[in-house]
Amino acid sequence: MRKSFLGIMVLVITAVLLSGFCLNSVVLAKDMQKAEYEYWNSAGRRAGNQAFELMKQNGVSPQKENLIVLTNAGYAEIGNSSTMGFIYGLSNVTGCKRGNNTLEEIHARYDAPLWCAVYDKVSGYCAYLQLKSSKISGDIQKAPVSEIFGITTVERINADYLYANAETYNKKFGEKIFGGNEFRVVTIANAVAKGVPAYAVRAFEYHDHYCPGVTSGIMMVNYLKKNFSPMPDGSYFVQSVQPWCKEDALMTLLNATPGKGGYSALYSTEADRATWKPEAKDSSTIVYRKDKNTKKWDGVVLGFKWTDAGCKDFGKVSIMTKLCQDLRYLKKLDQPEDFVKEIKRFELPAGQTPKDRARPGVDPMKLLGLAE
Numbered sequence: 495m496r497k498s499f500l501g502i503m504v505l506v507i508t509a510v511l512l513s514g515f516c517l518n519s520v521v522l523a524k525d526m527q528k529a530e531y532e533y534w535n536s537a538g539r540r541a542g543n544q545a546f547e548l549m550k551q552n553g554v555s556p557q558k559e560n561l562i563v564l565t566n567a568g569y570a571e572i573g574n575s576s577t578m579g580f581i582y583g584l585s586n587v588t589g590c591k592r593g594n595n596t597l598e599e600i601h602a603r604y605d606a607p608l609w610c611a612v613y614d615k616v617s618g619y620c621a622y623l624q625l626k627s628s629k630i631s632g633d634i635q636k637a638p639v640s641e642i643f644g645i646t647t648v649e650r651i652n653a654d655y656l657y658a659n660a661e662t663y664n665k666k667f668g669e670k671i672f673g674g675n676e677f678r679v680v681t682i683a684n685a686v687a688k689g690v691p692a693y694a695v696r697a698f699e700y701h702d703h704y705c706p707g708v709t710s711g712i713m714m715v716n717y718l719k720k721n722f723s724p725m726p727d728g729s730y731f732v733q734s735v736q737p738w739c740k741e742d743a744l745m746t747l748l749n750a751t752p753g754k755g756g757y758s759a760l761y762s763t764e765a766d767r768a769t770w771k772p773e774a775k776d777s778s779t780i781v782y783r784k785d786k787n788t789k790k791w792d793g794v795v796l797g798f799k800w801t802d803a804g805c806k807d808f809g810k811v812s813i814m815t816k817l818c819q820d821l822r823y824l825k826k827l828d829q830p831e832d833f834v835k836e837i838k839r840f841e842l843p844a845g846q847t848p849k850d851r852a853r854p855g856v857d858p859m860k861l862l863g864l865a866e
């Protein structure tokens with residue numbers, strides 16, 4: 495009797511100690527999260543103020559209502575810590591916000607350096623700041639600039655100025671003045687300044703830059719909205735037979751993702767495409783939709799016709815060449831019929847689903863009678 499009483503006491507004491515330990519570790523984790531948030535919030539404020547300082551040194555007085563901010567904060571991690579708080583601090587100082595499409599969150603891998611760009615759409619000046627790869631130990635508001643930032647630079651990057659000074663900027667961008675982020679900063683900042691729709695920015699953010707390729711995906715989505723909309727409560731299944739940048743726009747805007755069983759991509763080679771029938775040569779994307787009542791799927795095979803954007807050639811790899819094409823296509827986002835070509839409409843036999851046509855070794859183009 496006495497023995498079991500002692501046993502119970504030992505158990506009770508152990509349980510109390512353990513629960514105290516667990517409680518302490520939860521409190522500790524919360525404190526750490528709070529400290530992490532405070533640090534990055536402060537870093538974001540420091541970066542915003544530093545951007546203003548850089549602009550002022552170039553004779554620009556930035557006004558909050560004219561600014562656009564781009565950053566990969568929240569994706570980039572530093573020292574195993576989330577940099578999400580950086581967004582809030584930067585937003586606080588610059589006045590840029592998600593809700594009015596002036597704060598763009600650019601997709602990045604977790605180990606990418608943390609950066610931000612503050613663009614003044616009136617003067618065309620853009621301050622670019624890239625943080626060093628480790629946190630600093632002291633007060634980030636008081637630390638010297640060189641201790642916090644690896645790159646602090648300011649450049650005029652509005653499209654017309656870049657076109658007029660293409661040679662100089664081909665060289666500057668080649669030297670990676672924005673830490674290798676020149677293309678994404680220049681294209682997205684200029685597009686947002688020109689009033690690009692918010693849905694298109696979602697696609698740029700996910701794709702991490704704005705290029706003619708991602709535009710073709712946005713146009714395909716606009717084409718589907720008008721000509722092949724899903725049944726109520728229905729979903730799309732997208733099957734790419736010639737993947738390029740468009741995939742990221744299709745995934746983002748249709749919320750058709752491989753993880754949710756809504757996307758498949760086949761990386762066809764030139765030799766594969768040589769077997770496609772002449773009328774199907776431009777096929778790139780098959781889109782399926784399901785009728786909720788009949789449970790049957792129908793689909794459409796789409797191609798994309800590139801047209802000459804009528805841009806000056808600033809050099810094959812020049813950012814300016816692509817920027818000009820981007821901005822020309824931007825005006826045509828609501829004319830998808832001029833670019834998207836329907837190659838075939840079809841129905842799947844009863845009981846078949848698009849996944850049946852996305853299995854290893856299955857050629858969907860052959861099943862559609864579009865390949866030899």
Ligand SMILES: [Zn+2]
Nearest residue numbers: 705707708739
């Ligand atoms: Zn791209």
